[in-house]
Structure formats: C-alpha cells, structure tokens
Amino acid sequence: MENQTFYYDNKIVKNFAYATLFWGVIGMVVGLLLALQFIWPALTFGIPYTTFGRIRPIHTNAVIFAFVGNGMFTGIYYSLQRLCKARMFNDLLSKINFWGWQLIIVFAALSFAFGMTTGKEYAELEWPIDILVAVIWIVFGWNMIGTIIKRRTQHIYVAIWFYIATFVTIAVLHVTNSLAIPVSLFKSYPIYAGVQDALVQWWYGHNAVAFFLTTPFLGLMYYFLPKAANRPIFSYRLSIVHFWALIFLYIWAGPHHLLYSALPNWAQSLGVVFSVMLIAPSWGGMVNGLLTLRGAWDRVREDPVLKFMVVAVTAYGMSTFEGPMMSTKTVNAISHFTDWTIGHAHIGALGWNGFLTFAVLYYLIPRIFQTKLFSVKIANLHFWIATLGIIFYAVPLYWGAITQASMWKEFTADGFLKYPNFLETVTQLKPMYAARAIGGAMYIVGIVLGVYNLILTIKAGKFLPDEAASAPALAKAEGKRGSGEGVHRWLERRPVQFTILALIAVLIGGIIEIVPLYLIKTNIPTIASVKPYTPLELQGRDIYVREGCYTCHSQQVRPFRSETERYGEYAKAGEYVYDHPFQWGSKRNGPDLSREGVVGGRQYRPNSWHYNHMENPQRLNEQSIMPVYKWLITDDLDISTTAKKIRVMQTLGVPYPEGFDKIANDDLMAQARGIADDLKSQGINVAPTKEIIAMIAYLQRLGKDVHAAGMPTAAVTAK
C-alpha cells in the first residue's frame, strides 16, 4: 500500500493547552475565594456579583468545563490524530470548537455573576447558552467521528472508544436535562418538576462526572500513560471489559445522590446496587493503568509526567472506591449534606483530573514546541506542593464532615437535640475550613509554578504547527464481517455502528430509571393541600434561585429523627409537584429551609427576622457565615414578567385558573402590601415593591401546604 505523508494539526492542541492553563488558574482562584468566604463572609464585599451562591457555580463550571474541558480537548485533539494517523477531519470545525467553547465559558461566568441560572447544579446555564453548548458539542463530535472515518489504521484503539462514549452520552444528558420553556432571554423553567426534576438532574449530574470527568480522561490515560512509560498498556483485554462495563453501569448510578429523599425506593435501590458494582470496572481501569508501569517504576522517580500520572490514577482509584461507599445508605446517612461530598469531589477533580491534565500538558507542550521541559525541578516542586495541597484540602473536610454529622445527630439524655442551633455545628468547623483554604492555596501555588515552567518551556522552544507524519493508506474494508472475524472485532473498525451500540448501552439505564417515574403515577403520590405558588411567592422563588440559595440550604428533610426534630415533617414526593426547578440542594452550609414557613414549627421566623437577617446576618449572630443581601431591600421587584411566568407554568401543567395571568400582579401586590404592613408594625419601613418582600413571601410559604395536610399520613393519597 502506498505510503502517504500528512500533517498533524498542533495549532488546535496549542490553543486548547493555553486555554486549559488560563481557566485552571481562574477557576481555582475563585474556589479559593469561596473557601475564604467560609472564614470571612465579608469577602463577598456586600455586592451581589461575588456572593457565595453566585460564584460557586462560576467555580464549579470553570473547573469542570473550562479547565478540565479544555484539558480534555487538548488531549483528545493530540491523541486522536496520532491514533488515527490522520489530521483532524476539518480545521474550521476545530477552530469553531475552540472559540465556541471559550465563548460559552465567558457567557457562563458573566451570566452566573448576574444571577442568570437555572438553579440546577452543574447545569446552571440558561437556555440560549445551553443551545450554544449543544451546537459546539455537535461540532466536536462531527470533527471527531469524521477523523475516525478517514483514519489510516484498521483498528480503533480503546482510547477512542472512551472519546466516542463521551461524545454521545454528554449529548444525550445535556439535551435531556436542559429541556425548558423560556420566560425571557435570560429565564426559563425546566419541563420537569420536583421528584422527576431531581431524578433527571442527578442522572445528568452524576453522569457528567462519569462522562465528562471520567471517560475522556480514561481515554487520555490509555494513550498518554503507555506513551510516557514507553510500553503498551498492561492488558488490552482488560481495557475492553473496562470500557463496556463502565459505560453500561455508570448511567444507572445517579439516584445515589437522592438517598433518603422523596424519590421512590426502587429507584434509590437501583442507584445503590449499580454504584457498588461500579467498583469492579473502575478498579479494573486503575489496575490496568498502574500495572502498565510494571518494570518502569524506576522512571517514575525521574519523570514528572509519570509522577503526575501515578497520583492521578491512584486518586481515581480512591475516589471510585469512596464513591460507591458513600452510595450505600449507611454511609450516605452520615456523609450526605456534609463536607465529605466536597472532599470526595476534590479528590477526583484535583487528583484525577487536575494531575492527569498536567501530566498531559507536561508531556505534549515540550513536544509540540520541539524542546525539553524547562525545569524538571520546578515540575517536581509543583508535584509535591500540589500533592500535599490535596491532602491538606481533603483531610480537614472529612474530619469536619464527621464532626458536623455527629453533632446534627446527637441527642441529650432527655431526648432533645444536643445542638439544636445549626450555627453551633458550623462554628465548630471553622478551623477545618481554614485548613482547607490552606490546602487549596497550596494546590494553586503548584499550578502557578506549573504555568511558569510551561511558559518558559514555550519560550525556549520553536512551535511546530504542522507535524509531518507518514503511514500507508487504509485499504477499504468490507462492511460485512470477514471470515473468522468476531462481532466486536468488526465493531472495532466500524465507528458509526460502534457509536450506536455505545449509545444503546448508556440509554438502557437511563430509560429504565426515568420512564417509569413519569408513566406510573403511584410513584408520586399527590397531596391535596399542596397548591401552586402565589405570583409573589413565585417571584420570590425565582430570586431564591437567582441568588443560588440552594448551594447552601437544602429543601429536603430526610426521614431521620435527628432531622424531623430539627426541621419538622420529612419530605414527601407530592409536595414538590409544582417546583420547576426542584431546589433540594446537596450541601448544608446552613439549615434546611423546607419547613421554614410552618407557623409554630421548629424553623419558623417572623417576617421581621428574615428582613434583618438578609440585611445583615452577622448583626443577628456574629458567628453566622451567611452573606449579606442588602440589594434585596433596595432593588425593585421586576413584575413585568409575572404574567408570562404564570402562562409558562400553566403550559407546564401547574393548575392556575384560566386568565389568572391577567390578574396575577394584582394578587402579587395585595400579598406584598400585607407583608410590608406587617414589617411596618415591627418598625421596618419598606415598600411592597422591593425584592425582599417577594423573598420573605416565598420563605414563609415553605412547608405550609404539608403542614396544612395534617401530615404525616392522613392526606397522602395516590391519584
């Protein structure tokens, strides 16, 4: 066969590598600011754009989609071309992928700072940006599949299987979870409500971890680890089992984020079973990676690339053992809503994704700049500071999590909660939060050293934009299976069929979990006393979502005595049927709020307390870590959107009376005046048109309907 000369496109690799470094620093500095706000809440500076609830999504999205996302594209664009022995399918598509992705990141950061959010974790982008994400993702997939089709190798290497699974699954997850009806350019309501929204969201959320933070990086591991160690992967057979088992099992595990919630038990059980089974393929992959270094461990001592890879793969093993453990109900009862989850997530993000990303950058930047790494010593220093940083970050959080969970659950000899004031359990954690911030700062120092080292490497080298390579043209293969060719061997050279089969494998779990929840009505028993929100409460709820209150407060009381004693009645599926989106939260930096409005309940506070608390939480309790929300008192509520919001809710099935949209603002103002009058009677003069009034209205509604039903069981009926 004739030998063909062609050129690898290194420009796109370089662009993504630069973006990875830039967004890595930004995303982690924002994370450090968040960590410091736990110690000094005044670091929100009293302005809306830097409050915890708004910049927490900036941090998570910047690290996941900007730093890790660009790192993923860097590695994929480099390895895919070399594994296919072909230039990328289309340079223009590569450029659109790059600039489109950067544009999305900028839009995301700005929109979150301005409070434009869907209120769904890791899927906070509003609908116009969601559409842009879908378009750019298709461009990436088109370019990738096109490259695979024009490859010069018969076999498709296992790394590419992981890239294909990443593409198809993220496309399905993103589209399914983002379905919403727009109210305006910057506001929409998801088509799902309550329990169904929670299941779809965490099916997405968990699998974003699986298919954005795991599968593409496993692909990178299968390419870059053998390259750096200069030896083949330990077991190619194991990699085949690893791939299929992992993608089939991962998609089922989402409900483990909703244990002890109002989600039906059968769905919770499915999540637990499949999460525990996930240990097998995950550790299969880890073992395959580490055993690739058999006979090369002496090189790990010398080579920073291998050092970073070893810690990355080890962190993968740790977090994929810890994750299934946290998915068992026994451990979850302690770990959920605490900093354990944050520690677990950061072992994965800083250890697995962060270290593998830097291993890839340390590997490929010297090569595309035709030089050596500027300083191995600085790379080693980066490695050790960042490794210690991860330990200093995670250990205090684990310690704090167990401390706080124990305090939440502790009773006196007389049967009362020993720490009934939630704030006592937060104050106890402040030393751990300080240690966490030090660990995070160390990791950032490591990254700055890494960036410095790579900049000097780039300056010392000469960029090779188009790298010459040669390989024989690929003989046109028969579409049918050859004699003696197994089904999988045939699949391994048919990218389209392979993609379809991978899609089927991941869809099975999603369909079996999600569809019954919609079609079998007994899954969501309705509660007769649960009514739609009033227009003022609806506007207040949107402010609650805008400010990201769900990042610190849950709205889901678990069926434990320690929780029902602290908050009130445990959560029921039927009480959330009009919640578009659900706001259950996943972390309690403050108390649960779902029974906040029950007059005479354990969490009830008068309107004046809420006003004073929003204006200056530290004035009510100087130990409070809640940010100030002064602008809610000064800013006018935008009531021009009320009618449209009511109409969208009607479209979604919320039973507002016909024509209610036309009188919604009258209803809104009447309720607002009532709250303003009550505040006035307490010596607080505030106009009924201010945002604080809507926020108070919403908070005072929480839990009222369930209480009115005379819970626990009397009014729960199946449709």
Place this chain on the structure above:
Amino acid sequence: MLRDVFNSIGGFESYGLISMIIFVAFFAMLILHTISLKKKDVETFGRMPLDDSSKESDKNQDS
C-alpha cells in the same frame, strides 16, 4: 399506547433485577470475547499508541 402499557405493568421493581441479568449476560459474553482474541492481535492493538508515525516532535526528548 405506550403510556397504557406502562400504567398496566405491576412490579416494575423487578426492572433492576432484569437489568442486572442483562448486564451479567453481556459481561459474560464480553469476557468470552476477550479470551477468544488472538494474542498477536491483542499485542498489536496494545502497542498502537507507541506508533504515531511521526518522530519529529520526539527528537528532543530523552526517551
């Protein structure tokens, strides 16, 4: 029609069991497939990352 079918189904808790059976069967077939692969092929596939048809960018590296 699909909605009616789903509404009339009882015991959907067994979906999980059925899915696990499907998975175990799939997993067993996969194991058999990997065992049946020719050793020579497996070694060739495993070495693919080591041959990227270009030594241009590697010439400054130690290994």
